[in-house]
Amino acid sequence: MTTNDILHETYSALSANKVRTGLTMLGIIIGISSVIAMVSIGNGAQSSIAASIQSIGSNLVIVTPGAQRSFGGPQQARGSAQTLTVADGQAIQSQVANIGSIAFDVTSREQVVAKGTNTNTSITGTTPSYTTVRNVEVDDGNFFTEEDVASSNKVAVVGPTVVTDLFLDGSEPVGQQIRINNGIYTIIGVTKSKGGSGFSNADDAIYMPYTTAQHYLTGNQYLSEIDVSAATADDTTQVQNDVTTLLLAQHHISDPTKADFSTLNQSDIIATASSVTGTFTILLAAVAGISLLVGGIGIMNMMLTTVTERTREIGLRKAIGAKKSDINTQFLIESIMLTFTGGVIGVILGWVISLVVSKLGIIQTSVSVSSVLLAFGVSAFIGVVFGYYPARRASNLNPIEALRYE
Amino acid sequence: MIEVTDITKTYQSGDTSFQALKGVSFSINDGEFVAIMGPSGSGKSTLMHILGCLDTPTSGTYFLDGKDVSTMSDDALADIRRDKIGFVFQSFNLLPRTTVLRNVTLPLIYANELPEKREADARAALQSAGLDERYYTHKSNQLSGGQIQRVAIARALVNNPTMILADEPTGNLDTRTGEIVLGTFQQLNETLGRTVVLITHEPEVAEHADRIIVIRDGVIVSDAKNYKKRKVEHHDY
Numbered sequence: 001m002t003t004n005d006i007l008h009e010t011y012s013a014l015s016a017n018k019v020r021t022g023l024t025m026l027g028i029i030i031g032i033s034s035v036i037a038m039v040s041i042g043n044g045a046q047s048s049i050a051a052s053i054q055s056i057g058s059n060l061v062i063v064t065p066g067a068q069r070s071f072g073g074p075q076q077a078r079g080s081a082q083t084l085t086v087a088d089g090q091a092i093q094s095q096v097a098n099i100g101s102i103a104f105d106v107t108s109r110e111q112v113v114a115k116g117t118n119t120n121t122s123i124t125g126t127t128p129s130y131t132t133v134r135n136v137e138v139d140d141g142n143f144f145t146e147e148d149v150a151s152s153n154k155v156a157v158v159g160p161t162v163v164t165d166l167f168l169d170g171s172e173p174v175g176q177q178i179r180i181n182n183g184i185y186t187i188i189g190v191t192k193s194k195g196g197s198g199f200s201n202a203d204d205a206i207y208m209p210y211t212t213a214q215h216y217l218t219g220n221q222y223l224s225e226i227d228v229s230a231a232t233a234d235d236t237t238q239v240q241n242d243v244t245t246l247l248l249a250q251h252h253i254s255d256p257t258k259a260d261f262s263t264l265n266q267s268d269i270i271a272t273a274s275s276v277t278g279t280f281t282i283l284l285a286a287v288a289g290i291s292l293l294v295g296g297i298g299i300m301n302m303m304l305t306t307v308t309e310r311t312r313e314i315g316l317r318k319a320i321g322a323k324k325s326d327i328n329t330q331f332l333i334e335s336i337m338l339t340f341t342g343g344v345i346g347v348i349l350g351w352v353i354s355l356v357v358s359k360l361g362i363i364q365t366s367v368s369v370s371s372v373l374l375a376f377g378v379s380a381f382i383g384v385v386f387g388y389y390p391a392r393r394a395s396n397l398n399p400i401e402a403l404r405y406e
Numbered sequence: 407m408i409e410v411t412d413i414t415k416t417y418q419s420g421d422t423s424f425q426a427l428k429g430v431s432f433s434i435n436d437g438e439f440v441a442i443m444g445p446s447g448s449g450k451s452t453l454m455h456i457l458g459c460l461d462t463p464t465s466g467t468y469f470l471d472g473k474d475v476s477t478m479s480d481d482a483l484a485d486i487r488r489d490k491i492g493f494v495f496q497s498f499n500l501l502p503r504t505t506v507l508r509n510v511t512l513p514l515i516y517a518n519e520l521p522e523k524r525e526a527d528a529r530a531a532l533q534s535a536g537l538d539e540r541y542y543t544h545k546s547n548q549l550s551g552g553q554i555q556r557v558a559i560a561r562a563l564v565n566n567p568t569m570i571l572a573d574e575p576t577g578n579l580d581t582r583t584g585e586i587v588l589g590t591f592q593q594l595n596e597t598l599g600r601t602v603v604l605i606t607h608e609p610e611v612a613e614h615a616d617r618i619i620v621i622r623d624g625v626i627v628s629d630a631k632n633y634k635k636r637k638v639e640h641h642d643y
Contacts, residue, residue: 001515001516001518002515002518002521005515005521012503012504016502312497312499313499313501315499316495316499316501317512317516318460318484318487319458319460319487319499320487320488320493320512320516320561320565321484321485321488321489321513321516321517321565322484322488322516323480323481323484323485323516324480324481324484325481326516399460400455400461403499
């Protein structure tokens with residue numbers, strides 16, 4: 001039998017009952033397309049989460065104060081302690097290698113009033129380097145300068161959300177004055193939208209010199225966060241370790257487990273987030289995989305029916321000289337053809353689904369070549385696995401009984 | 407050349423065994439037209455399966471063209487069937503919804519004949535079987551019983567077999583059509599020198615052959631030349 005003969009036989013067998021062939025193929029089509037679509041949506045979610053973490057800053061190591069552990073009595077929340085000082089920050093700046101830039105932060109939440117409107121927003125007192133460390137860009141006006149920090153000037157840079165909340169008439173915010181906690185501040189700049197949302201919305205914030213925030217808002221000398229940006233992504237771990245060692249020494253703590261601060265590495269956050277989304281992708285793919293399995297069982301069911309229906313034909317083929325292997329090949333190729341065609345259509349459909357999801361702006365999906373190859377491989381594999389048993393049954397039929405079969 | 411010596415066939419089912427053939431011997435020369443006749447249960451179907459290499463005897467030897475086929479493996483028997491035997495069945499067994507030409511070509515596919523030679527061979531076989539050329543591209547389910555059986559005969563002929571083994575070929579046909587089909591066998595035997603073995607339970611059918619072997623209860627009760635051969639006059643199909 002030439003390849004051409006086998007293909008001809010397969011085609012005529014599959015086209016003999018088009019509805020049944022189509023329905024059986026549908027199982028595989030749904031299975032494959034959902035695997036492709038789910039994996040692409042999972043990948044899309046993964047890269048969009050990674051991108052939004054990336055937008056927090058570049059190669060960031062964040063130092064936050066730890067909780068003050070007192071003996072007995074109610075314990076305070078982590079981060080609430082007042083252990084980080086400007087001296088700590090300066091020590092990091094001068095002693096830790098491979099630092100790109102460093103920002104000292106004082107955060108607070110205040111009621112902000114302007115021309116009869118008011119809003120409640122987060123105040124970040126920081127240094128001008130904040131713009132590079134946290135990827136903040138100024139859209140209108142300027143960020144404050146080192147001089148502003150040195151002289152604790154009452155200047156503010158506001159986020160776009162604050163602008164819409166405070167200046168309902170759409171007037172130019174730069175140059176206007178706002179009142180925060182009984183102090184009058186002049187707006188000198190508006191940041192570009194970062195599109196964040198939820199608890200840490202970078203657009204719903206007001207930035208001012210940290211000295212100003214310490215003077216007029218918190219009233220103490222402590223920092224609520226030190227943002228260290230490593231020179232390159234590969235340096236973040238080293239910077240994190242050096243910062244930890246340095247601060248332990250600064251704070252005279254010998255046991256690292258009792259540190260009164262904690263450090264957070266941006267690449268750790270990305271790794272954690274991608275492992276979460278990775279798990280989700282696997283979950284989605286597993287659900288889709290089950291539908292693929294069901295599709296495969298559908299193939300086996302159809303092939304068994306076909307073998308029974310064509311028992312006399314199998315008997316005849318054997319009588320005119322077909323060997324076991326000929327019959328086996330014929331039925332195996334039939335089921336592989338079925339799953340392979342279903343696989344091709346499924347890949348196209350899955351691709352279309354993920355394109356539609358992208359176009360609708362739900363999530364930016366990405367179909368990976370590996371998932372397409374995997375889907376093809378799996379569909380051919382299913383064809384072999386679920387076609388094997390029916391094909392064996394066909395090839396093992398006794399020709400005499402097969403010819404007599406009614 | 408077919409030489410069958412002391413063939414037995416025993417079917418075992420659980421504790422009971424049934425001997426369908428109890429020592430059968432005969433030989434058939436090339437170019438003979440032989441009818442094997444017997445009532446149902448006589449063992450003629452079992453004999454036909456063994457002669458057609460669909461089954462092997464429990465004991466005894468069967469030489470086909472000098473080769474002992476009584477102990478061959480399934481795959482070796484498949485090769486023998488492909489090269490030396492052409493089957494014609496009572497129920498035709500054509501592939502449904504398939505053209506006449508494709509049906510006749512089927513054995514050639516398994517014989518690995520070159521695709522470009524197949525159609526010419528199939529046409530030649532169909533011509534020998536007496537089917538009009540305009541039916542060659544018809545689907546098998548668009549033909550009458552007599553035409554279908556002639557397609558089946560062409561399929562049996564196409565591989566140039568040593569023997570054409572026809573199992574009740576007229577069983578599903580009316581008398582007139584049956585006569586025509588038997589006439590086709592006679593013609594193949596007389597003009598082309600084909601060896602034809604006809605299995606039947608009807609004496610009228612058996613009488614179209616040159617020699618009749620009668621089998622009953624697993625043994626041959628008579629094996630003689632048929633002196634009153636019923637000759638079918640040439641029909642213009």
